[in-house]
Amino acid sequence: MINLELAKDIRESLSARVIGKTGSQFDSEETEQLYHIVNDYIARNDEASVDVKLPFDVIQSLGEIS
Secondary structure (H helix, E strand, C coil), rough: CCCHHHHHHHHHHHHHHHHCCCCCCCCCHHHHHHHHHHHHHHHHCCCCCCCCCCCHHHHHHHHHHH
C-alpha cells in the first residue's frame, strides 16, 4: 500500500537530487514505497488499455439518463 505522504517526501527528495545531480540511498520503508510507486506506474501504463467503443445502444441509453 502506498503511503501518500511518504511518497510525496520521496518525490521532493528525489527532485532535489536530480537537480543537484547527486546520488540517492533509501531506507527499507522508502525502498518499499518506491517499489509500489513504480509497480503501480508500470501496471497503469503497460497493461492493455480498457478504452473500448461502447455499443450504440449503450451510448444511447447513457444519453437518456443524463
